[in-house]
Amino acid sequence: MKLLLLAGTCEARTLAERLTGDAHFDVIASLAGATRDPAPLPVATRIGGFGGNAEQERWLSHNAIEAVIDATHPFAAQISARTQALCAKLGLPYLQLLRPGWSEAPQDRWTWVTDAQAAADALPEGATAFLATGRQTLSAFAQRIDCTLYLRQIDPPTQPFPLPRGDYVIATPPFSLKDETNLFKSLGIDVLVVKDAGGRAGSKLAAARALGLAVIVIARPPQPPGDKATSVDEALAWLERHA
Numbered sequence: 246m247k248l249l250l251l252a253g254t255c256e257a258r259t260l261a262e263r264l265t266g267d268a269h270f271d272v273i274a275s276l277a278g279a280t281r282d283p284a285p286l287p288v289a290t291r292i293g294g295f296g297g298n299a300e301q302e303r304w305l306s307h308n309a310i311e312a313v314i315d316a317t318h319p320f321a322a323q324i325s326a327r328t329q330a331l332c333a334k335l336g337l338p339y340l341q342l343l344r345p346g347w348s349e350a351p352q353d354r355w356t357w358v359t360d361a362q363a364a365a366d367a368l369p370e371g372a373t374a375f376l377a378t379g380r381q382t383l384s385a386f387a388q389r390i391d392c393t394l395y396l397r398q399i400d401p402p403t404q405p406f407p408l409p410r411g412d413y414v415i416a417t418p419p420f421s422l423k424d425e426t427n428l429f430k431s432l433g434i435d436v437l438v439v440k441d442a443g444g445r446a447g448s449k450l451a452a453a454r455a456l457g458l459a460v461i462v463i464a465r466p467p468q469p470p471g472d473k474a475t476s477v478d479e480a481l482a483w484l485e486r487h488a
């Protein structure tokens with residue numbers, strides 16, 4: 246079976262590893278190209294956007310794709326919605342591998358918001374905040390010049406930090422609880438801002454809990470309809486049923 250694996254998460258990587266050498270599946274992974282120098286995947290990989298809806302439809306047909314597993318990030322709403330709709334149109338089995346979201350413990354001080362702008366609005370006056378929300382969200386915080394903002398990203402920036410107070414923090418995951426705790430202490434962080442990404446990147450939340458920091462959590466966007474798996478094992482079981 247010829248399978249398109251929409252990648253960009255550690256679950257996609259694990260799934261690619263588990264499918265390597267399985268003669269039943271001919272896997273092509275697809276990365277958006279958002280990270281400059283992504284670690285190679287152990288399957289054939291294309292990199293870059295498809296170029297829109299019609300181009301992606303053409304690509305699926307041209308490459309004789311027979312099923313799609315969408316293991317993109319829970320906040321990659323455009324590619325997921327579009328791919329689900331295209332698969333429905335073309336009659337292709339589509340599965341979204343969507344890891345469970347995070348939930349707060351009784352001692353946590355979390356505030357849930359709907360998007361990055363609402364997160365910026367929710368920052369207390371003069372806060373020192375750590376933004377683990379991706380570089381695309383930084384513009385939403387542009388008005389909060391009363392705050393000191395640290396934005397973590399993987400790639401070194403090509404431009405200076407655009408806000409008067411704060412900086413980029415360049416680092417590649419995974420991060421341990423000790424790493425996160427030391428980082429937040431050294432920067433004097435009092436608020437952590439995260440997306441409800443779910444999965445293993447929970448060390449920052451554990452560090453915030455240990456330090457008693459307030460956390461602003463951006464809720465997930467709506468997900469497309471269709472089959473869902475919450476783990477790589479569930480995705481493999483779905484594949485067995487559709488092979």
Ligand code: NAP
Binds near residue numbers: 253276318323379
């Ligand atoms: P998005 O808003 O859903 O998609 C934007 C555009 O990026 C799509 O229209 C498509 O371009 C292209 N694209 C996205 N994922 C692709 C893939 N796997 N293969 C080929 N093209 C893809 O996505 P996003 O939020 O910008 O995220 C981009 C990638 O980064 C995703 O693969 C996601 O898994 C990963 N990521 C996102 C986040 C996040 O917080 N959003 C965090 C970590 C990783 P065309 O229209 O040109 O086809």
